[in-house]
Amino acid sequence: MTKTEIGEARTNLVRTIIAIKKLKTQKTALTKALEPDFEAHEAEYRNGVKTDAGVLVRKPKWNFDAKPVVEVAG
Numbered sequence: 057m058t059k060t061e062i063g064e065a066r067t068n069l070v071r072t073i074i075a076i077k078k079l080k081t082q083k084t085a086l087t088k089a090l091e092p093d094f095e096a097h098e099a100e101y102r103n104g105v106k107t108d109a110g111v112l113v114r115k116p117k118w119n120f121d122a123k124p125v126v127e128v129a130g
Contacts, residue, residue, distance in 0.1 A: 057065070094114055097105075104111040 098114070102114060104113040
């Protein structure tokens with residue numbers, strides 16, 4: 057790659073990173089705004105709510121943390 061191509065690639069990388077940060081911020085804001093609605097209609101959202109753009113489905117979160125078994129000498 058030439059220095060010009062490397063510079064263009066870096067510029068594209070910066071633009072992409074900035075776009076990702078903006079999208080993450082939007083996602084966080086939407087999640088906070090919709091959380092009370094999800095809680096109020098949990099059963100309905102499990103089956104999916106049809107909208108003009110598609111189907112909105114809430115997926116359960118499984119946040120488990122696995123740790124190795126440690127035996128204590130006694």
